[in-house]
Amino acid sequence: MRATAPQRSQGGRDVMPANPIHPVLVERLKGAPDLDGVTAVDDVSFERPWTRAMYEADLENPSVTRIYVIRTAEFPVAGYCAAWLLVPELHINNVAIRPECRRQGLATFLLERVLDAAIAEGATRATLEVRRSNHAARALYEGLGFRVRGVRRALTNPCWLVDLELEPSAGGRRFARAGR
Numbered sequence: 772m773r774a775t776a777p778q779r780s781q782g783g784r785d786v787m788p789a790n791p792i793h794p795v796l797v798e799r800l801k802g803a804p805d806l807d808g809v810t811a812v813d814d815v816s817f818e819r820p821w822t823r824a825m826y827e828a829d830l831e832n833p834s835v836t837r838i839y840v841i842r843t844a845e846f847p848v849a850g851y852c853a854a855w856l857l858v859p860e861l862h863i864n865n866v867a868i869r870p871e872c873r874r875q876g877l878a879t880f881l882l883e884r885v886l887d888a889a890i891a892e893g894a895t896r897a898t899l900e901v902r903r904s905n906h907a908a909r910a911l912y913e914g915l916g917f918r919v920r921g922v923r924r925a926l927t928n929p930c931w932l933v934d935l936e937l938e939p940s941a942g943g944r945r946f947a948r949a950g951r
């Protein structure tokens with residue numbers, strides 16, 4: 772299954788149409804079971820994952836916090852994206868996909884939906900930090916059009932600060948100004 776041909780469902784949720792056996796859905800995090808799913812993905816994805824308490828504190832600020840989950844037929848939470856919307860900027864804090872679901876286009880599909888939702892709420896720029904050593908994530912972001920704008924120095928693992936100019940489009944990719 773590849774997430775190469777997404778389309779917008781009429782109900783406002785995003786469903787991958789290509790393979791009816793493997794529908795994929797992106798939606799805002801709902802309740803404790805979703806949070807369990809997010810922390811489970813984190814535990815197998817990051818050396819120092821956010822704790823549940825950190826997410827709960829984050830969710831106490833619903834005007835800013837945006838957490839989206841991606842669901843597959845097999846996994847209610849196959850991955851997630853946690854971000855802060857500080858219009859006009861969307862700052863992405865975490866993105867992760869379950870190891871057994873990687874390299875199927877899920878993170879790309881998820882981030883495209885998250886960026887679309889941010890644009891709809893007034894964002895014109897998306898930012899995030901990625902470790903220079905994280906080649907998978909760097910390739911993911913570069914593929915979406917993010918460009919390196921700076922480096923945060925760290926002794927062992929410098930981070931790149933990357934950003935993306937956002938603009939709405941009529942149904943296609945909206946990253947026309949990426950790289951300027």
Ligand SMILES: CC(C)(COP(=O)(O)OP(=O)(O)OC[C@H]1O[C@@H](n2cnc3c(N)ncnc32)[C@H](O)[C@@H]1OP(=O)(O)O)[C@@H](O)C(=O)NCCC(=O)NCCS
Pocket residue numbers: 816817865866867868869872873874875876877878879880900901902905906907908910911912914
């Ligand atoms: C980074 C991560 C979210 C990517 O998720 P994913 O669903 O596998 O990503 P996609 O399938 O959408 O991949 C999109 C592109 O990213 C690049 N990419 C993804 N994983 C890669 C890997 N292991 N090695 C090299 N490139 C990779 C490829 O260019 C890929 O396109 P392709 O498959 O057509 O070659 C996932 O590997 C992950 O959860 N990693 C651990 C958590 C993490 O590091 N998060 C990022 C923090 S900044």
